[in-house]
Amino acid sequence: KNEVEQSPQNLTAQEGEFITINCSYSVGISALHWLQQHPGGGIVSLFMLSSGKKKHGRLIATINIQEKHSSLHITASHPRDSAVYICAVTYYGGSQGNLIFGKGTKLSVKP
């Protein structure tokens, strides 16, 4: 079964800390997505990547295709970064390329 594993499940940080959330997957993928779900419930796509690294503001996403692993980094974390971060992948040969989701990492940033 194709699976997406995230770690840690829960993460508490102090404001200003550097944060890393990890995602691993089991077979070849065509793309990996990082999503953010705020306490209000809405889900927003942060990144879609298939190789290398992408940066947007204080957020950086990296992927290592050989190791089947991706990381989401948040620099200079802020309480407004508190949210659930979700990793999702599209597998080669998957049913119509649908997304397979991890269970999410709940991040809480304390002031």
Added chain:
Amino acid sequence: NAGVTQTPKFQVLKTGQSMTLQCAQDMNHEYMSWYRQDPGMGLRLIHYSVGAGITDQGEVPNGYNVSRSTTEDFPLRLLSAAPSQTSVYFCASSLGVGLRAFFGQGTRLTVV
């Protein structure tokens, strides 16, 4: 440009009742999908559509129906609600399969 509009935001149903969750997008996206989100689990695919007139089942389709008569709309119908369908439902759309997804605000459904 409203993106993906999903209604209602909250709903309480009695067991056996039917209802339709509405989803509309104004981005001319071909691909639309419905997911459910349950505690301790990742989002799971219920049904999806790769274009008007084409729908297919996802991972957890039982108890749900969909149709896609236009590119913009993709309603999800609960035929006879059961407590196991208590969940948060998300509609999403993208230009194509596996591409960046845009999500609706979610519907919190409780079946009593």
